[in-house]
Amino acid sequence: MVEFLSFRDGEAAQEPSVTVEAFTGQTNATAVRVEPGEDARELLPYLDRLSLVEVNFPAYGDGRGYSAARILRESGYQGELRAVGDVLVDQINAMRRCGFDSFHPAKPLDDAAVERALTRYDDVYQKAIDGRSPVWAKRHPEKIDG
Amino acid sequence: MYRYDSYDQSIVDARVEEFRDQVQRRLTGALTEDQFKPLRLMNGLYLQLHAYMLRVAIPYGTLSGKQMRKLGEIAAKYDKGYGHFTTRQNLQYNWIKLADAPDILAELATVEMHAIQTSGNCIRNISSDQYAGVSADEVADPRPWAELLRQWSSFHPEFTYLPRKFKICVIASDDDRAAMKLHDIGLKLVERDGVIGAEVYAGGGMGRTPMVAPQIRDFVAEDEIISYLEACLRVYNRYGRRDNKYKARIKILVHEIGVEDYKRQVEEEFAHMKQLGLNPPTEELDRIRAFFANPAYETGLSEDIDRADPAFALWVDRQVAAHKAPGYAIVNISLKPLTGIPGDASAEQIDLVATLAEQYSLDELRVTHAQNLVLPHVKKADLYAIWQKLEEAGLAEANLDLITDIIACPGLDYCALANARSIPLAQKIAQRFAAAERQAELGELKLKISGCINACGHHHAGHIGILGVDRKGVENFQLSLGGSGAEDTSLGQITGPGFSEDGVVDAIEKVTYLYLAQRESGERFLDTYRRLGMKPFKEAIYG
Numbered sequence: 001m002v003e004f005l006s007f008r009d010g011e012a013a014q015e016p017s018v019t020v021e022a023f024t025g026q027t028n029a030t031a032v033r034v035e036p037g038e039d040a041r042e043l044l045p046y047l048d049r050l051s052l053v054e055v056n057f058p059a060y061g062d063g064r065g066y067s068a069a070r071i072l073r074e075s076g077y078q079g080e081l082r083a084v085g086d087v088l089v090d091q092i093n094a095m096r097r098c099g100f101d102s103f104h105p106a107k108p109l110d111d112a113a114v115e116r117a118l119t120r121y122d123d124v125y126q127k128a129i130d131g132r133s134p135v136w137a138k139r140h141p142e143k144i145d146g
Numbered sequence: 147m148y149r150y151d152s153y154d155q156s157i158v159d160a161r162v163e164e165f166r167d168q169v170q171r172r173l174t175g176a177l178t179e180d181q182f183k184p185l186r187l188m189n190g191l192y193l194q195l196h197a198y199m200l201r202v203a204i205p206y207g208t209l210s211g212k213q214m215r216k217l218g219e220i221a222a223k224y225d226k227g228y229g230h231f232t233t234r235q236n237l238q239y240n241w242i243k244l245a246d247a248p249d250i251l252a253e254l255a256t257v258e259m260h261a262i263q264t265s266g267n268c269i270r271n272i273s274s275d276q277y278a279g280v281s282a283d284e285v286a287d288p289r290p291w292a293e294l295l296r297q298w299s300s301f302h303p304e305f306t307y308l309p310r311k312f313k314i315c316v317i318a319s320d321d322d323r324a325a326m327k328l329h330d331i332g333l334k335l336v337e338r339d340g341v342i343g344a345e346v347y348a349g350g351g352m353g354r355t356p357m358v359a360p361q362i363r364d365f366v367a368e369d370e371i372i373s374y375l376e377a378c379l380r381v382y383n384r385y386g387r388r389d390n391k392y393k394a395r396i397k398i399l400v401h402e403i404g405v406e407d408y409k410r411q412v413e414e415e416f417a418h419m420k421q422l423g424l425n426p427p428t429e430e431l432d433r434i435r436a437f438f439a440n441p442a443y444e445t446g447l448s449e450d451i452d453r454a455d456p457a458f459a460l461w462v463d464r465q466v467a468a469h470k471a472p473g474y475a476i477v478n479i480s481l482k483p484l485t486g487i488p489g490d491a492s493a494e495q496i497d498l499v500a501t502l503a504e505q506y507s508l509d510e511l512r513v514t515h516a517q518n519l520v521l522p523h524v525k526k527a528d529l530y531a532i533w534q535k536l537e538e539a540g541l542a543e544a545n546l547d548l549i550t551d552i553i554a555c556p557g558l559d560y561c562a563l564a565n566a567r568s569i570p571l572a573q574k575i576a577q578r579f580a581a582a583e584r585q586a587e588l589g590e591l592k593l594k595i596s597g598c599i600n601a602c603g604h605h606h607a608g609h610i611g612i613l614g615v616d617r618k619g620v621e622n623f624q625l626s627l628g629g630s631g632a633e634d635t636s637l638g639q640i641t642g643p644g645f646s647e648d649g650v651v652d653a654i655e656k657v658t659y660l661y662l663a664q665r666e667s668g669e670r671f672l673d674t675y676r677r678l679g680m681k682p683f684k685e686a687i688y689g
Contacts, residue, residue, distance in 0.1 A: 036388075061184065061267065063307025067383050070304055074422060090168075090185060097303035116167070121160050123153045125297045127424050128304070135153040135297070136426035143427040 001108035005092075006080075007101045013052035013080050033084075040068035047077045055100070057085040066098045073099035073129040089113045093120070099129035147210055147510060148293050148437045150258045157300065158255045161262055165189050166248035173245060188306070190264030191247055195562050198242040201264040202254060206274035206292040206316070207235030207513040211504035214511060216257045218496030224250055229496055231481060231489040233553060233604055234313065235273050235513040236264055240560050262300055267308045269299035269379075273315045275323045276514040279438060280522045282470040284318040285337045290435040291344070291371070292316045294426070298372055305379045309386035310394035312379070313351075316344075324515055325607060325631035327359045328352055330396045331378060336365065343367045348378060348408065349400030352601035356637045357397040360405045362412065368431055370416075373424045377415035381408065440471075441508045441523060447473025451526050458533050460582065464544040466529065469522075477507070477521040477532060478514075480543035480551065484576040487569050488554040489517030498539045506532055515604075515631075516553055516592075518546070548585040549593055549658070550576040553604050557597030557614065558621075564597035566614025566621040571595055571647055578651050579658075588658055591671045592630075607631035609672045610657065611638040612650060623650040627657065627683055628675045639680055641687055653687045660686040 006012050017031035020038045023046070031052035034040055043050065053072060055065040069081055080102055083095050087105035092114055095103070103109075127134050137143075150158070165185075172182040186192075190201035202217070209217075217237055221229045224246050225239040232238055242250070254260055263270055272292040279287040295314060299305070305312070315326045318335035326332035332347040343365045350359025366374045386399045400408045449472065453459040467476040479499060481489050491499070499519055503511040506528045507521035514520060524532060536542040545551045552575060555561065557568030572595055579585055594608030598615070605611030611626040622644040629638030645653055658671070660683055665674045675683065 039384075061307050062388055063267075063305070064384055064388075066304045066307065067380050074418070088181075091307075094301070094303040094306055120164055121301070122156055124303075125157070125300050126302055127422070134426075135157075136430040138153065139151070139433065140427050140429045143429055 002111050002114070003104070003108045005103040005105075005109065005114065007096070008080055012082075012102055015052065017052060017054045034065070034068050036062050036064040038068075040071045041075075043072065043077075044075050047072070047075065047079075050077065050079050052080045052082060053077065054082045054084050054104075057083060057087055060086045060088050060091055066094065069095070069098040069100055070129055089117050093117050097124070097128040097130045097132070147208060148205075148289075148434060154297075155255075155258070158258070158260045158262070161189075161260060162248065162251045162255050165251055169244060169248050184266070186247075188263065188266040188268065189251070190261035191242070191244075192265060193562070194240065194560055195558075196560070197240065198244055198247065199560070200239045200242045200247060200250060200261060201232070202237045202239070202259060202261050203264050203271040204235050204237060204259075204513050205296045206272055206278065206289050207276055207515075208278075208289060209503075209511050209513065210257075211500045211509045211511070213257045213259055214500035214503060215497055216253060216259070218493045218500060220250055220253060221496060222493035225493075227493045228490050229493070230487070230556065231491065231513050231517050231519070233515050233517060233555075233602065234271055235276075235515060236271055237513070238556075240556070265311075266306075267310050267312075268306045269302060269308075269312045269314065272296050272299070273313070273324055273329070273515065275317045275319060276512040276520045277323060277467065277476060277522070278318070278512075279440075280469050280471075280474075280476055281319055281321075282468065283321060284335075286318050286335050286342050287435075287438050288316040288318040288333075288335055289438050290431055291333065291335065291368070293434050293437075294371075294431055295375070298375070304376075305383060308379070308383055309388045310391065310396075312382075312396065314375075320633060322631070322633040322635070325604070325635070326350075327635040328356075328604075328607060328631055329359065331375070332359050333371075338365055341367060344371060346374070346378075349397040349405070350635075351395050351397045352604060352606050353395065354392055354599040354601070355395075355398065355401075356601065356606040357401060358635045358637065359397075360400070362405065362409045369425055369428050370420055372426065373419040373422065374412075374416050376424055377412045377419050380415050380419075381411045385411075441510075443471040443474060443523070444525070445472070447525055448527055449473060451529055455530070457537075458530055461533055461542055461544040462529060464548070465546050469524075471523075473526055475524050475526050475529060477524045477529070478546045479519040479521065479536060479541050480545055481518050481541075482545055482551050482576070483540055483543050484550060484580050485573060486540075488552050488572050491519075495539050495541055498535065498541070502532055502535060516547075516551065518551070544582070545585060547590045547592060549579045549588050549591040549610075550585060552576065552593050552595060553608070554595040555597050555602035557595075557603075561597065563600055564614070565599075565616035566597045566623065568595045568597040568603055568614060571612065571614070571623065571650070574647065574651050575654060578655065587662065589670055591658075593654075594629075604631060605629070606637045607635070608638060609670075609675070610654060615644065617644070621647065623647065625650055625653055625657075625687070627680065628672065630672060641680065641684055643688075656686045657683055
């Protein structure tokens with residue numbers, strides 16, 4: 001069983017994260033925690049100094065965090081993006097696709113189940129954040145740059 | 147028809163194995179029912195009153211003969227011998243064993259079918275016009291767009307845990323046969339300066355707060371539709387209500403913030419998203435479109451129909467619609483026999499329709515949102531032979547759009563949510579109005595029954611709508627008038643206090659008498675109601 005999962009090179013960020021309100025009101029924090037009702041775009045002016053964004057999932061069925069993650073990555077955030085809370089093995093794949101690269105689930109995950117979940121699907125239908133080539137790109141390689 | 151390539155097949159096959167693994171974990175107890183529930187719900191498996199119900203997706207309501215035959219085989223092998231066609235053009239099996247569900251999905255995958263996202267708070271099966279590709283009045287076949295959206299919405303990483311379920315419909319005609327404006331998002335294909343694009347409507351729906359979707363954009367070009375829809379969904383995913391499941395559909399968001407504010411937010415998000423390379427190249431839609439090219443219609447066919455048999459002539463007049471190709475016709479098969487269950491078909495009937503599709507309809511058939519079936523490409527010369535076979539199988543009812551062509555949800559006979567039984571009421575109404583002359587005299591009259599406020603039976607959109615409620619432990623039926631799910635979309639108004647089962651049948655009868663007495667030349671029931679308003683109908687019922 002794993003309590004923490006990272007897909008990044010190097011050490012995971014250790015600094016305790018602060019709330020979005022506390023973060024935008026001060027200048028030295030480098031880690032922030034985004035709750036479901038909060039607007040990830042408030043962080044965009046500060047992406048350069050952020051090393052960790054935690055996105056909290058109080059309940060797995062609340063999918064706002066997927067949009068928060070994608071918004072941050074679409075805006076160029078390169079630091080650690082960590083899903084925390086009610087993170088289940090059946091959501092890990094979609095979270096990876098939305099740009100999460102570390103996970104701190106409330107309940108430990110089974111390593112083998114995580115591995116299965118991440119390798120189950122050879123192909124995907126959408127372009128997302130993970131750089132995987134969607135099937136429409138594979139079908140028309142001559143039309144896709146790079 | 148669309149055919150899977152190796153990518154499509156591999157994704158569906160992977161889903162079967164994933165679900166097999168999840169069911170196995172449930173059966174061994176590794177997963178509790180609470181943990182398993184969200185997983186099975188993503189795959190259309192509901193726990194109903196008596197058994198599991200499995201909902202199979204029929205994308206945009208189009209099937210081949212082989213696919214239909216497989217649905218019949220599954221009904222015979224794993225169910226009690228029936229399938230139930232739904233208002234979202236899907237098929238439900240009501241008597242499924244959990245341990246069989248993975249094998250059923252595996253069988254479906256062999257004919258390029260699945261149950262992906264037929265439930266859960268995700269983007270559901272894309273629905274469309276049952277006459278797509280064969281009606282003369284469409285600007286383009288909407289199904290290639292629907293298939294593009296099917297693929298885009300399957301396992302979408304950002305939009306799988308939305309505030310609530312999300313239903314998209316694509317049509318391409320001025321005549322709306324799919325209740326487009328009663329969907330979370332409705333697309334109507336239009337042509338502008340020689341380019342096909344879509345008008346977009348958002349925030350329609352039924353349920354306990356019915357709304358007709360307002361237009362949010364008058365044109366989105368085909369090469370931007372995916373990024374535009376991603377913008378629509380993102381705004382909804384971020385700001386749709388999650389505090390109350392009854393206020394979580396996009397219609398509530400659009401209503402609460404106002405359509406102008408929703409549009410503004412979508413446009414801002416769209417401006418951002420269209421730079422992200424989310425849209426497939428136009429060649430992908432062209433690739434899909436090629437699957438829906440006109441089949442090889444024969445030419446020089448006769449337009450004549452031998453109407454010597456009066457029962458056949460009656461059926462032709464009611465069930466057969468105009469086809470765009472000379473010598474061909476569209477056949478509507480009623481799944482509303484007077485004593486049956488609306489939308490139900492036996493395994494044998496499903497198998498027969500599969501055979502008819504192969505023999506007489508260029509291997510294609512459709513499911514309609516009114517829970518009927520369609521053979522879209524039938525030579526007029528073959529109509530009599532088809533009718534004879536349908537007649538033998540109990541499928542030759544001639545009641546399309548008449549008062550006995552009732553849409554009804556499964557109701558309390560099956561559904562864990564229902565307050566009242568819809569099916570026995572539908573049968574009682576059908577019995578009362580059984581006489582063919584009487585139905586014909588009343589003309590187009592769309593009657594829809596829901597067994598609870600969730601409105602699966604589309605009662606808000608019925609010319610006559612009935613809602614079953616629980617009144618202190620007793621079934622009670624509210625009557626509404628004036629709804630429409632067609633291009634003149636409107637929501638029905640409640641007449642007044644509710645009725646017992648027999649009482650509501652009497653009330654409907656009174657309403658029809660008033661219509662017959664008051665109608666002006668050419669008026670349908672709905673037209674007369676709209677002209678006169680509720681008052682005289684109310685007096686007729688309660689006076």
